Structures are given as C-alpha cells and as structure tokens.
Amino acid sequence: xxxxxxxxxxxxxxxxxxxxxxxxxxxxxxxxxxxxxxxxxxxxxxxxxxxxxxxxxxxxxxxxxxxxxxxxxxxxxxxxxxxxxxxxxxxxxxxxxxxxxxxxxxxxxxxxxxxxxxxxxxxxxxxxxxxxxxxxxxxxxxxxxxxxxxxxxxxxxxxxxxxxxxxxxxxxxxxxxxxxxxxxxxxxxxxxxxxxxxxxxxxxxxxxxxxxxxxxxxxxxxxxxxxxxxxxxxxxxxxxxxxxxxxxxxxxxxxxxxxxxxxxxxxxxxxxxxxxxxxxxxxxxxxxxxxxxxxxxxxxxxxxxxxxxxxxxxxxxxxxxxxxxxxxxxxxxxxxxxxxxxxxxxxxxxxxxxxxxxxxxxxxxxxxxxxxxxxxxxxxxxxxxxxxxxxxxxxxxxx
RNA sequence: GCGUCGGUGGCGGAGCGGUCAAUCGCACGAGACUGUAAAUCUCGCGACCUAUGGUCUACGCAGGUUCGAAUCCUGCCCGGCGCA
Numbered sequence: 484x485x486x487x488x489x490x491x492x493x494x495x496x497x498x499x500x501x502x503x504x505x506x507x508x509x510x511x512x513x514x515x516x517x518x519x520x521x522x523x524x525x526x527x528x529x530x531x532x533x534x535x536x537x538x539x540x541x542x543x544x545x546x547x548x549x550x551x552x553x554x555x556x557x558x559x560x561x562x563x564x565x566x567x568x569x570x571x572x573x574x575x576x577x578x579x580x581x582x583x584x585x586x587x588x589x590x591x592x593x594x595x596x597x598x599x600x601x602x603x604x605x606x607x608x609x610x611x612x613x614x615x616x617x618x619x620x621x622x623x624x625x626x627x628x629x630x631x632x633x634x635x636x637x638x639x640x641x642x643x644x645x646x647x648x649x650x651x652x653x654x655x656x657x658x659x660x661x662x663x664x665x666x667x668x669x670x671x672x673x674x675x676x677x678x679x680x681x682x683x684x685x686x687x688x689x690x691x692x693x694x695x696x697x698x699x700x701x702x703x704x705x706x707x708x709x710x711x712x713x714x715x716x717x718x719x720x721x722x723x724x725x726x727x728x729x730x731x732x733x734x735x736x737x738x739x740x741x742x743x744x745x746x747x748x749x750x751x752x753x754x755x756x757x758x759x760x761x762x763x764x765x766x767x768x769x770x771x772x773x774x775x776x777x778x779x780x781x782x783x784x785x786x787x788x789x790x791x792x793x794x795x796x797x798x799x800x801x802x803x804x805x806x807x808x809x810x811x812x813x814x815x816x817x818x819x820x821x822x823x824x825x826x827x828x829x830x831x832x833x834x835x836x837x838x839x840x841x842x843x844x845x846x847x848x849x850x851x852x853x854x855x856x857x858x859x860x861x862x863x864x865x866x867x868x869x870x871x872x873x874x875x876x877x878x879x880x881x882x
Numbered sequence: 883g884c885g886u887c888g889g890u891g892g893c894g895g896a897g898c899g900g901u902c903a904a905u906c907g908c909a910c911g912a913g914a915c916u917g918u919a920a921a922u923c924u925c926g927c928g929a930c931c932u933a934u935g936g937u938c939u940a941c942g943c944a945g946g947u948u949c950g951a952a953u954c955c956u957g958c959c960c961g962g963c964g965c966a
Contacts, residue, residue, distance in 0.1 A: 547919095592923080776917080
C-alpha cells in the first residue's frame with residue numbers, strides 16, 4: 484500500500500457544507516478555501532511574501548509553465564516551490580481549461596458561463612482556435628510563438644510530476660457551453676477515459692506518494708451527464724475531485740449539487756475557476772471545499788474592487804477626490820494605508836503599484852470571505868450569514 | 883517691415899471642392915472580465931431632438947467664388963521660422 488500524499492479531515496458539517504483541513508507535504512490549509520491563481524508561477528503583480536500574507540496556497544498552470552519556461556527547467560530549479568519561492572502548498576491545473584480557452588473561446592468573448600452575453604469575435608484578435616482535439620489528446624498551437632505541442636493524459640501527468648505541486652489535476656476537456664449534446668457526451672466519455680489513464684500513469688510513479696491527483700468532473704449543464712461523470716470518477720482512486728466545465732450562472736447551485744451528492748464524502752472537492760462571492764456561497768452550501776479563480780486579480784488590474792456593498796470601479800470619476808479607504812472594515816494592507824483617491828490616481832497614471840494594491844485588496848477580500856464562511860460553518864449560522872451578506876452585496880451596487 | 887509656413891473638436895494631429903460633425907492617437911466618460919491568450923477588451927465622446935433617424939451650430943475672423951467650401955480667392959487678426 485502506498486503512502487497517501489495528502490490528508491483531508493472534516494471537522495464539522497452544517498447541512499452539506501463542510502469545514503475541514505487539508506495537510507500536504509508543504510503544509511496545511513483550512514477548507515473551505517479560496518486559492519489565488521498564479522498561472523505562470525506568479526500571482527500577477529504580487530511578491531510571494533505579499534501572497535503569503537493573504538493565502539497559504541496558490542494554483543499554477545501546467546500548460547503555460549510547460550510552454551514557458553518549460554517543466555524541465557522548473558524541475559532543474561528544484562521544483563515549483565523553490566523556483567517561485569513559495570514554500571506553502573501549490574496546486575497545478577492540468578491544461579484542460581486551455582482546451583477551451585485557447586480552443587472554442589479563443590479570439591471571442593465566449594465564457595464558460597452560458598447565455599450571459601452575446602458571443603462575438605474581438606476585432607483585434609483572430610477568432611480561430613489554437614487547439615485540435617482527438618481521442619488520444621490535444622494539439623495546441625503555442626500562444627507565444629505558434630509552434631505546435633501535443634498534450635495527452637500521460638504527458639500532462641509527466642509535466643505535472645516535473646513541476647512538483649502538492650495537488651494536481653487529471654487532464655480533462657473543458658467543453659464549451661455552446662457544444663451540442665452529442666459532442667458533450669463524446670467529450671465526457673473521452674475525459675473519463677483520460678482520467679483512468681492519468682491514474683494509471685500517476686500510480687506507476689513514486690510521485691504518487693508526495694503529489695495528490697484530483698479527477699475532474701465534467702458534464703456541462705446536463706444533469707444526466709454531471710451525475711454520470713461524478714459517479715464514474717468517484718469509482719476511480721483519486722485523492723480528490725475537481726468540478727470543471729461550463730455552467731449556467733443562474734443555475735450553478737443545482738449543477739454543483741448533482742455532482743457533490745455523488746462524490747465520496749471523505750475527499751475534497753474543488754470547484755475549478757469559480758470565485759465570485761455569490762457563486763461560492765452557493766457552492767459551499769452544496770459541499771464544495773476549494774475554489775480558485777483569476778477574477779479577483781484580473782479585475783483588480785483594471786480597477787474593479789470588491790466591497791461589501793458590491794464591486795466598484797475605482798476609475799469612475801466620483802472617486803477622484805474620495806479620500807476614504809476602499810472598505811473601512813477591511814484590514815488588508817491597502818485599506819490600512821491608502822485612499823480611494825490615491826488608488827484612482829495610480830490607475831489613471833498607469834502606475835504598477837495600482838495593480839499591486841488592488842490585487843492585495845481583492846485577494847484579501849475574497850480569501851477572507853471564504854474563511855469567514857468556514858467560521859460560520861463551525862460555530863455560527865452559515866445560512867443566515869449567507870443571506871445577510873448577499874443581501875447587502877447584491878442589492879447595493881452603487882457606492 | 884519684407885518673405886515664408888501655419889491657425890481644425892479638451893490636447894496632438896489627418897483631411898486639402900462634394901461620400902465631413904470631420905481618419906487616427908491621447909485625455910475624458912462608462913461597461914465587461916469566473917481552472918489568465920489579459921497592466922486586457924468593448925462602447926461612447928459638438929449641441930439639441932418626437933433618437934438604429936433628424937435638426938442646428940461648427941474647422942482663427944469677415945467677406946467672396948461655386949449648385950456645393952474645413953478644403954479656392956481677398957482682407958484682417960494671431961503664431962513659428964528666415965532676412966533686414
């Protein structure tokens with residue numbers, strides 16, 4: 484019997500919501516948890532010290548690190564932890580999302596959320612896919628230089644072994660919300676087959692004693708597919724589960740529940756790429772333990788900031804002479820030291836510090852919101868907290 | 883004083899007889915962003931209106947030529963440069 488790379492303990496449940504702890508070879512973190520994204524081995528605009536102040540964990544990306552600087556180089560550097568100077572737990576995504584973002588979505592404004600906007604091509608970007616999918620794997624055209632690269636489940640495993648994250652994901656296909664039912668079924672079957680290949684490959688290596696592998700549930704917005712996917716993967720020997728694919732913004736709750744109900748209780752569930760407060764409240768309630776999302780850092784860089792009363796765009800003219808802080812109850816570094824007017828100035832002047840201060844605030848806000856959810860599960864009233872918090876956040880988008 | 887080049891929307895700068903309310907930047911105003919192609923992208927930006935259309939006022943000022951002028955002519959005002 485091989486040694487388990489991670490340990491997951493649930494200390495308390497409230498309905499389907501769980502509060503727990505995950506121990507990894509690089510330290511532990513509490514769940515539910517929000518995990519900042521550092522795709523290319525850096526959380527954009529932040530130093531590792533700034534990230535550590537806010538979060539115990541980060542998530543990086545296999546495809547992007549494979550392209551640049553190359554997984555072999557990272558391995559030579561002593562692995563991702565050493566290379567990026569982050570000693571806490573690191574997670575890597577498999578490249579499965581890039582099958583979508585660089586495929587069906589490339590050059591368009593298509594998101595994995597269905598029906599939220601008209602899909603159109605961006606004028607300044609080419610609208611054709613950089614991706615070719617077949618039953619055995621995916622050919623990617625590099626976004627950096629156009630060269631062609633092949634990903635298979637085994638290759639994704641191999642790369643992720645080189646990167647050396649504590650937790651990593653099976654290579655899946657994130658399917659477009661616009662795909663036909665026939666296609667979704669075909670893709671799901673393929674993803675399941677790939678999942679088994681990932682396990683087989685991973686378990687044949689000694690890395691399986693220090694790196695945990697999560698399978699990824701797909702199935703889009705179709706109940707039968709989601710249920711099937713979660714049941715099939717639940718039978719496989721994964722250390723935890725990712726929930727991926729596309730959703731309906733309005734109906735994300737039900738889609739998540741179709742899945743969590745069929746996953747093993749004793750393994751962590753990670754809702755991939757979700758991070759808006761309203762979505763996380765719903766998902767935590769349905770038993771999700773982990774989240775990661777680019778949203779807090781991406782929107783921060785263009786001046787959108789979270790407040791308990793909804794998001795604000797600091798570039799709006801009304802903030803030019805607003806000498807109050809972003810959120811008077813926030814204890815992040817940014818709110819402790821800088822005014823809205825100063826941030827507005829930094830953004831208008833296109834100063835780098837603008838991105839840094841905004842990212843610090845947004846990450847702190849989101850990470851601590853999920854941490855607070857955990858507290859409410861442990862010793863409060865999660866449902867009541869959720870209702871009260873969302874009431875203020877959703878109904879008050881003007882500040 | 884003479885010569886010469888030029889005066890266009892908040893700024894820079896196109897246009898050089900009709901398709902010009904005027905290319906394009908910037909600035910400004912607003913929006914988007916959910917396993918990062920992203921310090922990015924989209925939209926708006928003379929005024930007014932019975933608004934996927936219409937009316938008016940506009941390209942230094944005043945006249946003129948022409949069916950029609952930001953674009954041609956004359957005078958004036960203002961600026962750069964050169965020569966006295």
